[in-house]
Amino acid sequence: MQLLSRSSWNRFPIPFFGLVIVLLVSLASHTSSSTEQEKSSLLQFLAGLSRDGGLTVSWRHNTDYCTWKGITCNQERKVTDVLLASQGLEGFISPFLGNLTGLLHLNLSRNSLSGGLPLKLVSSSSILVIDVSFNRLTGGLSELPSSTPPRPLQVLNISSNLFTGRFPSTIWEVMKSLVSLNASTNSFTGQIPTTPCVSAPSFAVLELSFNQLSGNIPQGLSNCSVLKLLSVGYNNLSGYLPDELFNVNSLEHLSLHSNWLEGDLNGISKLTNLVTLDLGGKFIGNIPESIGDLKRLEELHLDHNNMSGELPTALSNCTNLVTIDLKSNHFSGKLTKVNFISLPKLKKIDLLFNDFTGTIPESIYSCSKLTALRLSYNHFNVQLSEKIGDLKSLSFLSLAHCSLTNITRTLQILRSSRSLTILYIGFNFLHEIMPEDDSIDGFENLQVLSVNDCSLSGTIPDWLSKLANLGMLFLQNNQLTGSIPDWVNNLHLLFHLDISNNSLTGEIPRALMEMPMLESDKTAPKVFFELPVWNKNTFMQYLMLSAFPKVLNLAINNFTGVIPEEIGQLKGLVALNLSSNELSGEIPQAICNLRNLQVLDLSVNHLTGVIPAALNNLNFLSEFDISNNDLEGPIPTGGQLSTFPDSSFGGNSKLCGPMTRSRCGSAGAGQISVSYRKQFRCKVIFAISFGVFFGVGVLYDQMVLARYFG
Structure with a gap:
């Protein structure tokens, strides 16, 4: 561009230059005002935090806000991104963030923010993405007037918070x-709202699971012509599945699990793009042959229904299947109708609680990627094939109540499955002898072993001492004799031991008081189960080993002697059950050191002396029973013990206090005798403890819950 000559400049009058200067100053002033508003809005947000996760160090007033942690600006110095996920933030979300007129993405997920979600953010004229998931936000979502101009919001993630109220519609x-x-x-x-299906032509994901929504599946969802994911499981929805839903052939993920929905799957073949089908509920009928048209299907979850019939041969055509979950139904017939050779990607098979018959098909052993196999509680005529050793990735195996025989041969076959971490083989091998053969090995990675309810005779075998990674051991409801071996304290990771209802004898060994995991508050390894495990007492589902409590259950045996004073070392214990034995002596004072105890049962023994007053300080204690002993003196009051019913203290004729019929100091104190020892000797105890759920737990629990959830 040619520069102006001096003569050219002289043509412009002086006022022109003044106008230019005014415009430049005005522009600079506007820019300065705009940037100050951006910074001020961010600082207002910071001021609303009670814990800022160290943001104050970065967000200093005398520095460029575009360089602050989590902040991104455009060329015009407008804030476009506020990305502060997982920063340990506490406090509330300031509505001043809505003053950031160029803001496009707001991510405050995985913090501890509370309060509400400002409507100013949801109704922003610039924000495209809001993610405030995994916080503690409360309140509801406000409606917007229908006269509000269209908003640009594309993604709204408010999951895993504490929002309440009616889900908005307008x-x-x-x-x-x-x-x-x-x-x-x-x-x-x-x-369930259907408005987005009409107003938003690109609406593709609707995730509303784990709420308290009610009503039917609306027919209006058929207007969601590009919907790819519909997940509304774990609500209170009811009624029949509308046929119109099967017309949304764009669906890739359909999850309606754990509602009160009914219907059949006759129209399912229309959803040819399905990758996930999760319809646990009250569905009936069989699986139609047309299921074979779902060539992309990877996850098939039809558990906890009232479905029946044989599995269709066409299931073999779903060659991309990774998971088959059909537990708690009434499926019958033989598994051999399904050619598992055609399912090379299969990783999980769960057929628990059905009516299948016949044998385990040999073709299952061709599924080399299989990590979990649960066939328990069917009518299989199961004898393990040595080909199970071909499943090199098998980690979770449950064959309880499958008519297995010859426990020695079974264990010798399974030792070749080197990846096994979870093994349930209870309710089999009736009246056989527990093998003591030292040649049984190969279970070095085993973390949970359940051989319960088999009526096995013999002793606790020494080969168990080789299981260095064992965390949970269930041998309850057998006929084992002998004593607890001293090598038990060499199982350094063992934190849950149930050997109740056997015929074990001797004193409680000191080795049991030296269990490393029970001595500390250290949690078990964070091992995830390949299949979920239910706790029948809490009706909760657990997916990892460390979620379970530390339990020592020696009930219903013939142990003698005193309760060792060293029991006070087991500070990690959550549940302790020594009931229905022949223990004598006093309740050791050291037991009051077990501050984590939630369950304590010392009933039906020969314990004497007074009740330690310090038991009142076990603030977490929720189940307590010292009935049917020879205890004496006043029952300590004014603490935790006062919260338990009279039955917790009954059958101790020398006890007195408000929880008994004997008043301390009265003439009649100690004269009333209530003896229940014999009738309680064989009672089923510790059912109140949430620790007993594997064996008579993991698998029996599934049966209870199958009926419970219907």
């Missing part, structure tokens, strides 16, 4: 660009 009318809505794991009520 707010979505102005969200013309909405693509994904995730409000799962809250406490929303009301019905």
Whole structure:
């Protein structure tokens, strides 16, 4: 560009230059005002935090806000991104963030933020993505007037919070660009909205699981022509599955698990793009042959239904299957109708609680990627094949109540499955002898072993001492004799031991008081189960080993002697059951050191002396029983013991206090004798303890819950 000559400049009058200067100053002033608003809005957000996760160090007033941690700006110095996930933030979300007129992405997920979600953010004229999942946000989502101009929001993730109230319906009318809505794991009520299906042509993801939604599956969902994911499981939905839903052939993931929905699967073949089908509930009928049309299907979950019939041969055509979960139904017939050779990607098979017959098909052993196999509680005529050793990745194996015989041969076959970490083989091998053969090895990785309810005779075998990684051992409800071996304290990871209802004798060994995991608060290894495990007492589902409590259950045996004073070393114990034995002596004072105890049962023994007053200080104690002993003196009051019923103290004729019929100091004190020892000797105890769920737990629990959830 040619420069102006001096003469050219002289043509412009002086006022022109003044106008230029005014415009430049005005522009600079506007820019300065705009940047100050950006910084001020961010600092207002910071001021609303009670814990800022160290942001104050970065967000200093005398530094460029565009360089602050988690902040991104565009060329015009407008904040476009506030990305502060997993920063340990506490406090509330300031509505001043809505003053960031260029903000596109807001991510405050996985913090501890509380309060509500400001409507100013949801109704922003610039924000495309809001993610505030995994916080402690409360309140509800406000409606927007229908006159509100269209908003650009595309993704809203408010999952895993504490939101309540009716799920809004009209707010979505102005969200013309909405693509994904995730409000799962809250406490929303009301019905499933269908407005986005009409107002937002690109709406593809609706995730509302784990709420309190009710009503039917609305027919209006058929208008969601590009919907890829519909997940509304674990709500209170009811009624029949509308046929219109099967017309949404764009669906890739359909999850309606754990509602009160009914219907059949006759129209399922229309959803040819399905990758995940999860319909646990009250569905009936059989699996149609047309299931074979779902060539992309990877996850098939039809558990806890009332489905029946044989498995269709066409299931072999779903060659991308990774998981087959059909537990708690009434399926019958032989598994040999399914050619598992055609399912090379299969990793998990769960057929628990059905009516299958015949043998385990040899073709299952061709599924080289199989990590979990649960066939328990069917009518199989099961004898293990040595080919199970071909399943090199098998970690979870459950064959309880499958008519297995010859425990020695079974263990010798299974030792070749070197990847096994979870093994349930209870309710088999009736009246056989527990093998003591030292040649039984190969279980070095085993972390849970359940050989319960087999009526096995013999002793606790020494080959168990080789299981260095064992965390949970269940031998209850057998006929084992002898004493607890001293090598038990060499199992350094053992934290849950149930050997109740056997015929074990001797004193409680000191070695049992030296269990490393029970002596400390250290948690078990974070091992994830390949298949979920239910706790029948809490009706909760567990997916990892460390979620279970530390338990020592020696009930219903013939142990003698005193309760060792060293029991006070087991500070990690959550449940202790020594009931229905022949123990004598006093309740050791050291037992009051077990501050984590939630369950303590010392009933039906010959314990004498007074009740230690310090038991009142076990603040977590929720189940307590010292009935049917020879205890004496006043029952300590004014603490935790006062919260338990009279039955917790009954059968101790020399006890007195408000929980008994004998008043301390009265003439009649100690004269009333209530003896229940014999009738309690064989009672089923410790059912109140949430520790007993494997064996008579893991698998029996599934039966209880199958009936419970219907």
